Amino acid sequence: MSLAGKFAASAVSTTRFTTNVSHAAARAVSGAGIAPSIKGEQSSFRSSSAATSAGVSTTNYTAMPTLLKQQRFMSGFAAGPGTTKIPSFADYTKERSGDSSRAFTYFMLGASGAVLTGAAQSSVHGFLTNMAASADVLAMAKTEIDLSSIPLGKTVTVKWRGKPVFVKHRTQEEIDDANSVNLKSLPDPQDDASRVQTPEWVVLVGICTHLGCVPTTDSGDYGGWYCPCHGSHYDVSGRIRKGPAPLNMEVPEYIIEGEKLTVG
Structure with missing residues (x-):
C-alpha cells in the first residue's frame, strides 16, 4: 500500500475510534440516569463523573462555562448599565462658582471705588490749586x-x-x-x-x-x-x-x- 493510502486509512480509523468513544460515553451517561446539562456546574460535573466511572475516557466539554454562565459570573464583578452610581459634584461646583462670582464682583467694586476716589481727589486738588490766590493777588x-x-x-x-x-x-x-x-x-x-x-x-x-x-x-x-x-x-x-x-x-x-x- 502506498504512503497516501496508509495516511487515509489511519485518518478513517481515528475518526471511527473517536465516534465509538463518544457513543460509549453517551450510553454510559444514559445508563446512569444522568442527563447532561449545560445550565449548571454541578450537572456538568456529575455527567463527567459518571462517564469516568463507566470506564470511558472522554473530554468533558459540558463542564466548560457557557456564555450565559460567563455573563452570570461577570455580573458579580462588573455592574450592568444603569447600576453604577457616579458621585455628583454639582453642589460643590455651584458653590465654588458662586464664590468666584462674588469675589469678582467685590474686586470690581473695589477697583471702581479706588479709581473714583483717585479721580475725585485729583479734581478737588486741581480745583483748590486754581482757587488759591496767586502772589500778585495776595499783594493786592x-x-x-x-x-x-x-x-x-x-x-x-x-x-x-x-x-x-x-x-x-x-x-x-x-x-x-x-x-x-x-x-x-x-x-x-x-x-x-x-x-x-x-x-x-x-x-x-x-x-x-x-x-x-x-x-x-x-x-x-x-x-x-x-x-x-x-x-x-x-x-x-x-x-x-x-x-x-x-x-x-x-x-x-x-x-x-x-x-x-x-x-x-
Whole structure:
C-alpha cells in the first residue's frame, strides 16, 4: 500500500475510534440516569463523573462555562448599565462658582471705588490749586500807606481790593466835634472811639451805603463826606447824619505801626 493510502486509512480509523468513544460515553451517561446539562456546574460535573466511572475516557466539554454562565459570573464583578452610581459634584461646583462670582464682583467694586476716589481727589486738588490766590493777588489784598505823607486835616484815597479807601488825618477840633455828637440823634448810632484805632486817623471804605456811589471828600453839611447821587451826608467819623443812606460807612480791617498804615 502506498504512503497516501496508509495516511487515509489511519485518518478513517481515528475518526471511527473517536465516534465509538463518544457513543460509549453517551450510553454510559444514559445508563446512569444522568442527563447532561449545560445550565449548571454541578450537572456538568456529575455527567463527567459518571462517564469516568463507566470506564470511558472522554473530554468533558459540558463542564466548560457557557456564555450565559460567563455573563452570570461577570455580573458579580462588573455592574450592568444603569447600576453604577457616579458621585455628583454639582453642589460643590455651584458653590465654588458662586464664590468666584462674588469675589469678582467685590474686586470690581473695589477697583471702581479706588479709581473714583483717585479721580475725585485729583479734581478737588486741581480745583483748590486754581482757587488759591496767586502772589500778585495776595499783594493786592493788602495796601500800605505812608502816614507821614498825609498833612493834618487832609484826606487821601487809596485803592484796596478794587475799592476806594479814605484815610483822613483829623485835627483836634474835628476829633472834639465827633465826640460831642448825641448818639441818640444818629440813624446808625456809634461812638467815635469804636470806629478808630487812634483819634487822629480815620480809615473808611469810600462807598455810600445807600446805592454804592463814591462820596466826595471834605464836603456836606457835617464837614465829612457827601454822596452826590442821592444826597447822603456823613460826618468826620464816617457816620451817616442825613439822607437816604441807612448805615455808616464801613471801617476796613487795618493796622497802624508807627508811620505805616496797612489795610487788609
